[in-house]
Amino acid sequence: MSNSPFSGEAVRRIDPVDVDRYYRQGFWRDRTMLDDFLEQAERHPDKAAIVTYSPDHPVPRTVTYGQLAAWVDRIAAKLLELGIERDDVVSVQLPNGWEFAAVTLAAMRVGAVVNPLVSIFRHHELSFMLSKAESKLLFVPSAFRGFDHAALAEQLVEELPSLRQAIVAGDAVPEGMLSFERDVLGTPARSSPTPEVLGSLGRRPDEVISVMYTSGTTGEPKGTLHTCNTMWSNGRPLFRELHIGGDDVCFMASTMGHLTGFLWGMLYPLSLGSKVVLQEVWDADGFIELFDTEGVTWTLSATPFVLDSAAAVQRNPKPLATFRYFVCGGAPIPPHAAVAADEVLGTALVPLWGCSESGIITIGRPDDPLEVVTTGDGRPTDIMELRVVDDALDPVGVGQEGRLQVRGPSLFIGYLHRLDLYRENETPDGWFDTGDLGRLRPDGGVRITGRSKDIIIRGGENIPVVEVENALLEHPAVAEVAVVGYADERLGEKGCAVVVPTGEPPTLEELTAHLSRKGMAIQYWPERIKVLDAMPRTPAGKIQKFVLRSLLAEEVGATVFPTIPKA
Numbered sequence: 001m002s003n004s005p006f007s008g009e010a011v012r013r014i015d016p017v018d019v020d021r022y023y024r025q026g027f028w029r030d031r032t033m034l035d036d037f038l039e040q041a042e043r044h045p046d047k048a049a050i051v052t053y054s055p056d057h058p059v060p061r062t063v064t065y066g067q068l069a070a071w072v073d074r075i076a077a078k079l080l081e082l083g084i085e086r087d088d089v090v091s092v093q094l095p096n097g098w099e100f101a102a103v104t105l106a107a108m109r110v111g112a113v114v115n116p117l118v119s120i121f122r123h124h125e126l127s128f129m130l131s132k133a134e135s136k137l138l139f140v141p142s143a144f145r146g147f148d149h150a151a152l153a154e155q156l157v158e159e160l161p162s163l164r165q166a167i168v169a170g171d172a173v174p175e176g177m178l179s180f181e182r183d184v185l186g187t188p189a190r191s192s193p194t195p196e197v198l199g200s201l202g203r204r205p206d207e208v209i210s211v212m213y214t215s216g217t218t219g220e221p222k223g224t225l226h227t228c229n230t231m232w233s234n235g236r237p238l239f240r241e242l243h244i245g246g247d248d249v250c251f252m253a254s255t256m257g258h259l260t261g262f263l264w265g266m267l268y269p270l271s272l273g274s275k276v277v278l279q280e281v282w283d284a285d286g287f288i289e290l291f292d293t294e295g296v297t298w299t300l301s302a303t304p305f306v307l308d309s310a311a312a313v314q315r316n317p318k319p320l321a322t323f324r325y326f327v328c329g330g331a332p333i334p335p336h337a338a339v340a341a342d343e344v345l346g347t348a349l350v351p352l353w354g355c356s357e358s359g360i361i362t363i364g365r366p367d368d369p370l371e372v373v374t375t376g377d378g379r380p381t382d383i384m385e386l387r388v389v390d391d392a393l394d395p396v397g398v399g400q401e402g403r404l405q406v407r408g409p410s411l412f413i414g415y416l417h418r419l420d421l422y423r424e425n426e427t428p429d430g431w432f433d434t435g436d437l438g439r440l441r442p443d444g445g446v447r448i449t450g451r452s453k454d455i456i457i458r459g460g461e462n463i464p465v466v467e468v469e470n471a472l473l474e475h476p477a478v479a480e481v482a483v484v485g486y487a488d489e490r491l492g493e494k495g496c497a498v499v500v501p502t503g504e505p506p507t508l509e510e511l512t513a514h515l516s517r518k519g520m521a522i523q524y525w526p527e528r529i530k531v532l533d534a535m536p537r538t539p540a541g542k543i544q545k546f547v548l549r550s551l552l553a554e555e556v557g558a559t560v561f562p563t564i565p566k567a
Contacts, residue, residue, distance in 0.1 A: 004087050005134075006113060006208035011225060011414040012422055015430075018409075019206075027236075027383055027409035028229040032205050034108045036271030040246075041069035044273055050098040051294060054280040060290075063098040065273070068105075071098070075106035076198055077189035083164070084136060086111035086201065089211060091135040093117035093126075093257065095144050096278040099169055099180065100256045101266050103139050108209055111201040115211045115223075118257035119144050123152060125221070127159065132223060132416060133211050134162040139180065142170030145281065150174050205229045211416050212259060214356045223416030224356045232271075234359020234410035235263045237381040239272070241363050242325055242350065244298060246273035249322070251290075251299040253282040254541075259356050260329075264300050284308035291320050300327040302541030303337050306349065310340035323347040325366060329354060334473045335374040342370065353377040353448055355434050357412045361386060361404075362446045376445040377438070384408040385431075388440055393427060396439075401449050401464075404438045405431040451545070456485035456493050463495055463524050468515070472497060472526075475514045477506035480535055482543045483526055486552040497526035498535070498548050505531040530555075 004010065022028040041049075045066025052061045063071075084090060090107040092114060094100040100116075107114045115133050117126070119141075130138065138156065140149040153166035154174055169180035178184070193201075203209045209228045213221040226234075238244065252265030269276045277294045279286065287309060290296070299305075306326055313320070326341050329352045341349035348366040351373055355361070362378035380386045388402040389395055396402040407430050414422045425433040438448045449466045456463040465483050472481045480500040485493040497511055508529040515525050536547040 005417055006087055006225060010417070010419060011208070012419065012426075014413070022229070022233075022409040025409075027233045028205065029232065030205060032108070032203060032209070032228040033232060033267045033271040034105055034202060034228075037065075037105060038069060040270070040273040041065040045069075047273065048275045049270060050101060050276050050278060052097040052278045052280065053283075053286060053290065054095075054097070055283075056280075061098070068098060068102060068270075071102045071185065072105045072109060073192075073195075073198065074188065075102055075184055076109040077192050078184045078187075079106060079110050079112065079137070080193060081189040081191070082137065084110055084112050088112045088137075089115050089133045089135045091115040091117055091130055091133065091138045093119060093121065093138065093140045093149065094169060095119060095141055095280040096252065096256050096261065096265075097280060099139075101270065104256075104262075104266070105270075108203050109198050109201070111203055113203075113208055113211055116257045116262050117213075118255045119147075119149075121257075122147075123155070126152070126156060129213055129221065129223070130156060130163055131160055135160075136162060136164050138163060138166040140166055140168055142168050142172040150177065153177070203228060208413065210262070212262065212356060222418060222421060224412045225414050225416055226412050230410055230412055231263060231267070231359070233383060233408075234354070235268045237360040237363050237383060238264060238300070238327060238352070239268065241381070242298065242327070242366065244272075244274075244325075248272075248297040248324075249275045249277060249295050251277045251279075251287065251294070251296040252301075253279040253287065253299075253305065254301050258538075259359070260300060263359070282308070284312040285316065288312045288316060288318065288320070291318075291322065295322045296320075297322050298325040298327065300329070303328060303333060304541060306337045306341055306345075310344040313344050320346055325350050327352060327363075333374055333377075334470055335370070336473070338370050338373045349373055351377050353436075353438075353446065355436070357432065357434070358384060358406055358408075358410045360410075361406055361434075364445075372443070372445065375447060376441055376443075377448045379443075379445045384410050386446070387431065388438060388446075398440045398442055401437055401439045403452060404434045404436045404446070404448075406434060407431050456483070456495050458488075458491050458493055458495065458523060465495075468495070468497075468520070468524050468526070471515055471518050471520055472499075472511060474518075475506060475511060477501050477504065477510070480543075482535060482545060482548055484545050484548045484552065486528065486549070486556050494528065495524075495526040496528035496530055496552055498530045498532060500532055500535060528552075 047065050048062050049065045049068045050063050090112045092103050104114050140153045142150045150168045157163050167178045167180050173179040205228050208225045211223045213223050250269045252261050254260040256262050326347050327350045333351050338349045350364045352363040361384050362380050364378040385407050387405050390402050435452050437450045438446050468483050469481050472478050479502045482498045483495050486496050488494045512525045536544040
């Protein structure tokens with residue numbers, strides 16, 4: 001029996017009949033995305049692989065496929081010299097750039113498991129995540145966006161028994177710590193393994209390749225475990241449905257420490273031989289300016305990136321001739337974002353819905369009319385099965401809200417050291433409860449209506465949170481809004497509109513008058529308003545409603561909020 005946290009009894013068992021079917025249907029393969037990348041590097045060594053735009057570098061940095069492959073092998077040799085073995089965890093908290101990709105691929109090359117981390121994580125998050133993953137090695141920048149990551153890494157090495165050392169990228173490397181540039185790139189390993197040796201060590205298609213912590217919209221992060229096959233499968237619908245290939249140019253501003261940047265902005269494009277254009281720090285004006293040079297054809301991000309990009313074009317009007325798709329996920333798309341993409345950016349806004357546990361579950365089509373884009377979240381792919389059920393697990397009809405459950409080849413194989421949490425959300429016949437609520441549309445699409453733990457039940461009446469939020473977004477004084485519940489002795493819960501204003505904050509009376517003009521039932525109106533300068537968000541751009549609930553609980557003197565019981 002294996003003691004590895006990445007195999008055996010530590011992960012969910014997949015029925016061998018399903019495994020065989022996934023291979024036969026082409027949803028799984030006998031190769032990895034690392035194999036794909038190495039093949040692309042051999043075929044097109046002089047082709048640009050990654051172009052990085054950084055505030056600290058006036059000229060973008062370009063690395064070719066051949067150069068990147070050489071760096072991958074040099075880093076892999078150094079990892080072996082440092083004692084990294086198969087199933088060891090290597091954590092990476094670097095900014096977007098070729099270095100993140102090279103370390104990731106090198107870790108996979110020597111059979112290690114990659115733990116991507118977003119740059120905003122600090123001691124509280126990192127001590128938990130690194131300890132849970134028993135990370136052996138941590139890569140960090142010396143500093144990024146004004147924060148001293150090297151000092152924190154030094155502290156974590158002292159505190160965490162499993163963390164042997166940290167490697168620091170950048171100029172200011174504390175004495176006694178390893179420098180990425182000097183000790184890894186600049187000093188070859190004492191022994192350089194042959195490609196055959198590295199090939200024998202690399203992660204296999206059905207082995208875990210990553211520990212990626214969930215975004216944490218509801219509380220404590222959980223480490224999702226994906227094999228190369230489950231990850232390849234959950235990223236595939238975007239490239240297949242939109243016919244994206246090696247001649248396309250991907251732009252990615254979302255962090256590689258999250259699934260969005262890690263898979264769709266790094267692993268998958270590099271496996272196809274695409275050029276990837278990265279920004280270390282999101283800059284909408286810079287994004288618009290680089291089109292002439294880089295020929296970007298598509299990007300994937302959240303709604304705020306769409307609106308920022310449209311505002312940049314309005315400030316500096318110019319045609320984005322190569323731009324084909326702005327793929328948008330993380331939250332339902334408000335109407336004004338779809339209009340901005342169409343009329344200002346001149347590109348198709350493509351909605352998708354998914355989660356860290358299964359990647360893309362539904363995706364829109366480029367020729368969908370605006371009405372479909374703004375009232376739906378795409379249609380199911382043929383890769384994952386999807387159903388909408390009530391609390392008794394009985395399917396609900398078209399137009400009825402229910403729990404969204406999935407199963408299929410893209411589904412992760414468990415949470416690190418918490419297989420019990422997976423089983424809590426699994427039905428006896430293998431469906432996984434995503435935690436999202438939604439309804440089927442007459443056209444076969446899906447509309448996400450909220451989270452099962454976010455639902456507000458006011459006097460026995462379910463409030464359609466997303467519909468209320470979309471209606472409030474049409475008020476001119478509202479830039480962003482989240483409707484969350486707070487405890488009420490008589491009704492159980494009431495709704496509060498948490499608002500980021502465009503200027504002068506609106507009053508509750510102004511918001512409810514707006515909803516009245518929209519014809520919305522009075523029972524759905526928020527009965528409280530809270531104004532913030534900015535929403536608490538996950539690295540993927542999702543609003544952390546559990547933080548908002550905590551703020552409200554402190555204000556109204558309540559700490560417990562009703563939620564839907566587990567089925």
